[in-house]
Amino acid sequence: MKDKRIKIVTKKGDEFNSEVVIGGEKYFVQTEWGGSKAPLVMTRVYLKGQIVLVKENDFRDKAGESGFEEGLQKFMLSQHEQVISVLKEEKKREAKNSAHYIEEVKELLRKNETRKALKLLDEALAHHPDNLYLLSYKGYLEADVHRNFEQGIMTCQKAIKDMKGKLPFGEEFLLPFFYLNLGKAYIAAGRRREAFIAFNKVMEKDPENRELGNILKKIGSRRKPFVPFLRRSHPINKYMGMLLHKFRK
Numbered sequence: 001m002k003d004k005r006i007k008i009v010t011k012k013g014d015e016f017n018s019e020v021v022i023g024g025e026k027y028f029v030q031t032e033w034g035g036s037k038a039p040l041v042m043t044r045v046y047l048k049g050q051i052v053l054v055k056e057n058d059f060r061d062k063a064g065e066s067g068f069e070e071g072l073q074k075f076m077l078s079q080h081e082q083v084i085s086v087l088k089e090e091k092k093r094e095a096k097n098s099a100h101y102i103e104e105v106k107e108l109l110r111k112n113e114t115r116k117a118l119k120l121l122d123e124a125l126a127h128h129p130d131n132l133y134l135l136s137y138k139g140y141l142e143a144d145v146h147r148n149f150e151q152g153i154m155t156c157q158k159a160i161k162d163m164k165g166k167l168p169f170g171e172e173f174l175l176p177f178f179y180l181n182l183g184k185a186y187i188a189a190g191r192r193r194e195a196f197i198a199f200n201k202v203m204e205k206d207p208e209n210r211e212l213g214n215i216l217k218k219i220g221s222r223r224k225p226f227v228p229f230l231r232r233s234h235p236i237n238k239y240m241g242m243l244l245h246k247f248r249k
Contacts, residue, residue, distance in 0.1 A: 014073065016080040022091045024166075027052075029087070031080040033059070033072060041076050043083045055083050098128040105137055118145050132166075133177070135159045140181040140188075149189035156182040176206040184215070 016031040031043040039060035045053035057079060059072060101124035108117035118141040124134050136159035143152025160178045183198035202212050 014076065016076055018080070018084060020084055020087065022088060023095065027087060029080065029084055031076050031083070033076060041072075041079055043079055045083065045087060053083065053087060055079065094128065098124065098131045098134065101128070102133055102137075105134075114141055114145050117141060132159045132163050135162075136178050136181045140184045143185035143188040147188070149185070149191075152185045153182070153189065153191075156185050176202045176209055179205075180209070180212060183212075187215070187219075 014033055016029075018029040020027045020029055025047060028046040029043065030046070031041065034040045034042060039058060040056045041059050043053075043055045044051050057075075059075060101120065105117050105120055105124070108114070108120065117137070121134055121138045121141065125131070125138060128134060136156055139152045139155030139157075139159060141152070142155060143149045146152075156178070160175065160182065163174065163178055179198045179201040183195045183202065186192070186195035186198060199212060199215075202209050206212075
């Protein structure tokens with residue numbers, strides 16, 4: 001059955017054109033016949049005006065044969081659909097790889113191997129520069145490992161801003177992860193007041209967040225106010241004390 005997304009446009013020759021949306025990105029796929037002077041069936045895939053994939057096949061051997069036009073049309077359509085299929089599979093494979101990177105990073109962090117995790121993130125972001133989960137981890141570890149506090153905090157903030165722009169609803173299910181990393185970046189920088197604000201966002205969305213509980217227990221074990229330069233009676237220190245008591249139960 002002919003793919004309804006594909007239409008034939010006649011200009012200087014026959015063309016097959018498709019718009020394919022994958023992962024929020026719109027790709028334009030064009031297949032055309034070069035004619036007798038350039039007897040190639042060429043398929044190009046464009047993303048934001050740039051060619052990202054090319055496939056070509058020589059069709060000169062069929063020229064002059066009976067039913068050439070019909071055969072050419074079938075061949076072009078077949079190649080066109082094949083390239084679309086390959087494009088989709090490649091993007092699915094990339095998506096799986098980004099999830100795999102995230103699981104590896106989480107495992108390294110569970111082992112407290114932060115330097116290895118940061119190195120892995122650099123590799124992951126080279127392949128998946130737009131993955132906001134990887135970016136958020138990168139920001140936190142940039143502050144924690146390299147002590148590049150401002151850059152790390154800004155990276156975490158960018159991940160939150162970009163994620164909000166992609167979420168028309170359902171923030172409560174996704175944003176705690178991002179605010180938790182921002183809070184950890186603030187902790188690394190010694191900016192506990194800002195960390196409190198970020199952690200409070202986590203509590204608003206996910207009051208039973210286990211990782212936040214572990215962070216608060218670690219902070220509480222030092223027997224110091226959450227924000228040392230504020231009185232213990234200050235609302236921030238009192239509130240964080242109540243949270244710590246909650247997670248110690």
